[in-house]
Amino acid sequence: MPAVQETVERVKRIDVDQYRYGFETLIESDKAPKGLSEETVKFISEKKNEPAWMLQWRLEAYRRWLTMTEPTWARVDYPKIDFQDLYYYSAPKPKKTITSLDEIDPEILKTYEKLGIPLREVAMLEGVEPKPGDQDPNRRKIAVDAVFDSVSVATTFKAELKKAGVIFMPISEAIREHPELVQKYLGSVVPTSDNFYATLNSAVFSDGSFVYVPPGVRCPMELSTYFRINERNTGQFERTLIIADKGAYVSYLEGCTAPQRDENQLHAAVVELVAHDDAEIKYSTVQNWYPGNSEGKGGIYNFVTKRGDCRGDRSKISWTQVETGSAITWKYPSCILRGDNSSGEFYSIAISNGYQQVDSGTKMIHLGKNTSSRIISKGIAAGKSQNTYRGLVTAHRKATGARNFTACDSLLIGDKCGAHTVPYIEAKNSSATFEHEATTSKISEDVLFYCIQRGLSQEEAVGLVVNGFVKDVLQQLPMEFAVEAQKLISISLEGSVG
Amino acid sequence: MALLEVKDLKVRVEEREILHGLTLTVNEGQVHAIMGPNGSGKSTLSHVIAGKPGYEVTGGQILFRGEDLLEMSPDVRAAKGVFLAFQYPVEIPGVATMTFLRTALNAQRKARGESEYSTPDFLKKVREVSKSLGIPQDMLKRGVNVGFSGGEKKRNEVLQMALFEPSLCILDEMDSGLDIDALRIAADGVNALRSPERAMVVITHYQRLLNYIVPDVVHVMSKGRVVKSGGKELALELEASGYAQFEDAA
Ligand SMILES: Nc1ncnc2c1ncn2[C@@H]1O[C@H](COP(=O)(O)OP(=O)(O)OP(=O)(O)O)[C@@H](O)[C@H]1O
Ligand SMILES: [Mg+2]
Numbered sequence: 001m002p003a004v005q006e007t008v009e010r011v012k013r014i015d016v017d018q019y020r021y022g023f024e025t026l027i028e029s030d031k032a033p034k035g036l037s038e039e040t041v042k043f044i045s046e047k048k049n050e051p052a053w054m055l056q057w058r059l060e061a062y063r064r065w066l067t068m069t070e071p072t073w074a075r076v077d078y079p080k081i082d083f084q085d086l087y088y089y090s091a092p093k094p095k096k097t098i099t100s101l102d103e104i105d106p107e108i109l110k111t112y113e114k115l116g117i118p119l120r121e122v123a124m125l126e127g128v129e130p131k132p133g134d135q136d137p138n139r140r141k142i143a144v145d146a147v148f149d150s151v152s153v154a155t156t157f158k159a160e161l162k163k164a165g166v167i168f169m170p171i172s173e174a175i176r177e178h179p180e181l182v183q184k185y186l187g188s189v190v191p192t193s194d195n196f197y198a199t200l201n202s203a204v205f206s207d208g209s210f211v212y213v214p215p216g217v218r219c220p221m222e223l224s225t226y227f228r229i230n231e232r233n234t235g236q237f238e239r240t241l242i243i244a245d246k247g248a249y250v251s252y253l254e255g256c257t258a259p260q261r262d263e264n265q266l267h268a269a270v271v272e273l274v275a276h277d278d279a280e281i282k283y284s285t286v287q288n289w290y291p292g293n294s295e296g297k298g299g300i301y302n303f304v305t306k307r308g309d310c311r312g313d314r315s316k317i318s319w320t321q322v323e324t325g326s327a328i329t330w331k332y333p334s335c336i337l338r339g340d341n342s343s344g345e346f347y348s349i350a351i352s353n354g355y356q357q358v359d360s361g362t363k364m365i366h367l368g369k370n371t372s373s374r375i376i377s378k379g380i381a382a383g384k385s386q387n388t389y390r391g392l393v394t395a396h397r398k399a400t401g402a403r404n405f406t407a408c409d410s411l412l413i414g415d416k417c418g419a420h421t422v423p424y425i426e427a428k429n430s431s432a433t434f435e436h437e438a439t440t441s442k443i444s445e446d447v448l449f450y451c452i453q454r455g456l457s458q459e460e461a462v463g464l465v466v467n468g469f470v471k472d473v474l475q476q477l478p479m480e481f482a483v484e485a486q487k488l489i490s491i492s493l494e495g496s497v498g
Numbered sequence: 499m500a501l502l503e504v505k506d507l508k509v510r511v512e513e514r515e516i517l518h519g520l521t522l523t524v525n526e527g528q529v530h531a532i533m534g535p536n537g538s539g540k541s542t543l544s545h546v547i548a549g550k551p552g553y554e555v556t557g558g559q560i561l562f563r564g565e566d567l568l569e570m571s572p573d574v575r576a577a578k579g580v581f582l583a584f585q586y587p588v589e590i591p592g593v594a595t596m597t598f599l600r601t602a603l604n605a606q607r608k609a610r611g612e613s614e615y616s617t618p619d620f621l622k623k624v625r626e627v628s629k630s631l632g633i634p635q636d637m638l639k640r641g642v643n644v645g646f647s648g649g650e651k652k653r654n655e656v657l658q659m660a661l662f663e664p665s666l667c668i669l670d671e672m673d674s675g676l677d678i679d680a681l682r683i684a685a686d687g688v689n690a691l692r693s694p695e696r697a698m699v700v701i702t703h704y705q706r707l708l709n710y711i712v713p714d715v716v717h718v719m720s721k722g723r724v725v726k727s728g729g730k731e732l733a734l735e736l737e738a739s740g741y742a743q744f745e746d747a748a
Contacts, residue, residue: 449550450588454598454658455576455606464601468592468641 035084038062041203044089048172048206051179061192061202068196074359075388075420076328078301086266088204088237164220166250167212171239174210181212185243189272189309189336197268197330198305201237205270208238213248213279222478224253240271244279246312251282253481267326268303277312277339282320284477286485288492289325292355299327299356306333310342310371318345319362320476322485324492327356332390334363337371337399344373347476349485351466351492352385352417361390361422366402366432375406378470381417382493388420395432402432410440411469413462413493463490501526501563501697502547502666508557509539509546509722516542518722519558524666527694531708531733532701534719535741540701541585543719544668548582549575562666577609581664583655585671585701590642595654598642599624599661606662627660631687632680648675656687667691667698673707685710705737720744 033040041062045055070081161168167178175182192202209225225240244250267289273281283306292299302325308317319333335344346362364373373393381387387410395402410419421438443465451461467474467486474482502524509517516539524530532540546553547560549572560567567575590598604614615623628638631653643651652672659667669688673681688698688711700711708716708730716732717724718741725744726732 444588445551447588447590449572450584451590451598451602452572453548453550453576453582453584454602454662455573455609456602457573457605460601460605464593464598465590468590471592 034087036062036086036088036204040088044204044206047089048175050172050175053179053183054175057187057192058203061199062204064193065196065199065203068199070196074330074390075386075422076330076357076359078328078357081266081301083200089206160220165214165217166219167210168223169210171208171210171241172206174241178210178212181243182210182241185241185272185274186239187272189274189307190270190305195305197303198270201239201268201270201305205237205239208240208269209242210240211242211250211252213244213250215246215248215276217245217248219248219250222251222253224255236265236267236269238269240269241274242272242281242283243274244276244281244315246276247278248276249280251478252284253478254283254285255287255484265299266301266303269305271304271306271333273306273308273317275308275310275312275315275317275339275342278314279312280316280318281308282318282478283308283333284481285319285321285323286477286481286488287321287323287325287329288488292327295355300325301328302326302331303328304331306331307336308334308344309336310339310344310368313339313341313368315339315342316344318347318476320345320347320473321349321360322473322477322488323348323350323358323360324488326358329356329358329360331360332362334365335373336365336367337373337402338367339371340368341370342368343371345476346373346375346377347473348377348389349380349470349473349489350378350387350389351380351382351489352387353382353492354385355383356385358386359388359390361388361392363392364394364404366393366395366399366404368399370401371399372403373405375404375408376472377406377408378473379408379410379419380413380466380469380493381410381419382413384416386418386420388422390422390424392424392426393434394424394426395429395434397428400429400431402427402429402434404432404434406434406436408436408438409469410438411466412440412442413466415442459490459493462493466490466493499526499563500524500561502699503561504543504547504558505561506558507543507546507555507560509542510554510556511542511552515556516722517546520719520723521558522717522724524697524699526665526697527692528714529692529698529700529711531711531713531716531730532699532719532724533703533716533733533736538719539722540719541670542722544582544670544699544701547575547668548572548580573605574609576662576664577606579665581659581662581667583652583659583667583669583672585674587643587651587655589644589646591644593642595638595640595642596624599638599658602658603661623661628657630690631657631660632683633657649677649680652676653680653684653687656684660687660691663691665696667696668701669698670701671703672700673702673704681707682710705733708733718744 038059041058042055045058187202190198192199211223213219242250242252273283275281289300289302310317317335321333323329333346337344344364348360350358350360352358361377362375364375375391377389379387379389389408391406393404393406406423408421410421412419419440423436425434425436427434447465448461451464452458456464467489474485477485500523504520504522507517507520508515520543534540546555555568562578562580600620607614633653637650643654646654652675672684676684685707700713713730716728716730718726718736720741
């Protein structure tokens with residue numbers, strides 16, 4: 001059997017068992033009543049002890065949402081979602097108010113341990129934190145904010161960050177402790193009326209992370225959030241808001257997993273980034289939500305709005321994503337290049353297998369003078385999956401000297417999958433230079449055989465070739481994440497060959 | 499002892515029979531040369547021995563140390579010591595040559611139940627071998643064969659052969675695309691690997707290579723069969739009179 005044929009055969013046999021993170025944690029939880037209404041919104045707001053302005057903001061979003069319809073333009077196909085059949089809030093029932101890691105439900109800690117997330121500071125000290133005098137920059141610290149279903153369960157390294165002036169906390173806490181910052185920035189990048197899912201999120205978001213880096217501060221460690229969906233029929237609606245003030249720098253990592261279930265779970269997050277003059281934000285995601293089983297049953301519906309605002313001159317926002325999971329991905333991390341000489345980057349690896357559907361890409365909106373953007377997208381489709389890159393690059397009339405470079409490469413494994421490239425380019429002034437390159441290729445039998453002749457198994461060969469294909473993007477990830485991502489790519493393709 | 503026995507091998511590609519009952523026995527320690535006109539099936543034979551998909555074996559058998567090679571997957575054959583230096587080595591973008599060498603070597607060792615090489619041991623070994631083949635270190639940082647010249651690609655094949663220490667080396671037109679100096683360096687590399695346990699099958703169009711790698715046996719292939727076998731003087735004879743006389747025999 002030719003190698004690719006064999007790959008296809010094996011893809012057919014992939015099973016839910018191969019999703020490594022498909023375990024469920026048995027804990028008591030505190031849920032909102034099923035369905036969506038003003039009551040649900042009030043319930044959530046009350047649970048969070050929110051100030052009145054926050055509730056008003058949510059209710060406005062909810063009312064707006066009632067007038068909106070689900071978008072249908074993406075190349076994804078799924079049964080209609082019954083928004084009244086979901087739970088919009090689920091919190092692990094705390095025994096009492098949590099003040100330190102020791103008080104967190106050990107079941108939850110165990111879950112994070114299984115996921116390999118260094119939540120315990122002890123583990124951090126052994127693993128990631130450099131020893132005193134150890135200057136190896138590759139052994140950097142990572143502060144973790146872990147979101148379990150809808151609430152943040154712990155934020156590590158809070159004190160040390162505080163010393164640097166960095167605020168890193170669950171957004172629910174920030175709403176109470178830093179209302180002036182939240183009020184100023186929340187919804188300023190993704191307005192409550194932005195799109196169906198973002199509006200829904202604005203009404204019911206339950207938690208997420210908040211980061212503020214003050215002027216001139218370089219955040220002393222990588223910040224990281226892990227999301228995990230555990231409850232049945234729970235929508236997870238996180239809200240993340242990151243602000244880098246003038247001359248500040250922050251690198252933020254986001255990782256996701258979910259237990260496997262037959263029914264689909266909805267995930268509709270909103271991420272807003274604001275970079276002021278000379279500030280830089282690097283946002284990296286490794287997403288491996290449960291993709292569904294071999295018949296396309298179950299899996300996460302991932303409808304996410306991520307947008308960065310390069311508000312200041314010479315500011316920079318860089319999105320890097322490794323997308324391997326979810327049944328459906330609808331995601332376009334974007335940059336608004338408002339400040340003069342600002343720049344935006346989008347580096348993406350999107351792998352689809354089984355019956356997964358990915359419609360992802362970016363928008364680069366050039367508004368300021370001499371702005372530049374760069375898009376490197378690598379799509380890998382295997383099994384019966386569909387993988388679409390959708391990108392928009394526009395230059396406003398006043399955006400003189402705008403530059404964009406886009407390269408979209410797609411790799412097909414087998415012949416029952418599809419890769420599609422949908423670029424929209426719009427230059428409203430003549431000084432813009434936009435370059436676009438796109439390639440689609442099938443994984444080569446000859447290359448696979450060459451590797452196998454040298455002793456690699458079929459799986460290892462596919463993994464090696466794919467890792468080579470995505471190398472340009474992997475290099476953009478912070479060290480710790482790159483290694484993890486590389487493994488993840490091999491794991492998600494392991495499904496594709498047996 | 500016979501290392502490789504190909505018995506009455508019949509192979510089809512896309513409904514067309516290419517090898518029509520080919521027989522060949524290679525003993526440990528021997529070097530065999532296979533010569534023959536374009537399209538006579540030399541590369542096909544090497545691919546079938548290595549286990550490349552897309553070939554249908556309709557008759558005969560291939561034994562490797564007495565074991566049925568055709569029952570083994572190609573990576574198992576590699577781990578058992580079958581190495582094919584390709585006529586057209588492929589490029590693998592984004593995979594550094596060094597990474598590739600290490601991944602492959604460790605995969606083979608693991609399959610044989612041996613321990614993985616430690617990083618210093620591995621680096622030392624690669625340095626040694628690449629130096630003797632005149633391969634600069636920074637070439638090893640580049641993607642496998644990406645942007646390599648024809649000669650560099652062939653040298654990279656010999657490098658892998660030296661590193662993996664296989665027991666059967668099949669060299670498919672190793673000399674094509676090599677300049678005279680590179681040919682000598684590569685041939686020296688191959689000769690250094692000659693040993694009483696190891697056998698080589700050298701496929702070539704030119705007698706010149708056999709001045710450097712002196713064969714024990716020379717076979718002439720034509721139209722999917724071995725039509726004549728002899729000593730090294732057979733190659734000289736071919737050089738003088740061409741293949742025409744054998745084509746009739748086939
Ligand atoms: N995949 C294929 N599909 C169809 N025909 C093939 C295929 N591979 C090989 N052949 C045919 O099989 C015959 C033998 O080819 P092969 O490459 O083995 O010859 P060769 O002796 O190595 O030639 P050369 O000296 O030119 O390298 C040729 O006629 C070739 O066209
Ligand atoms: Mg040939």
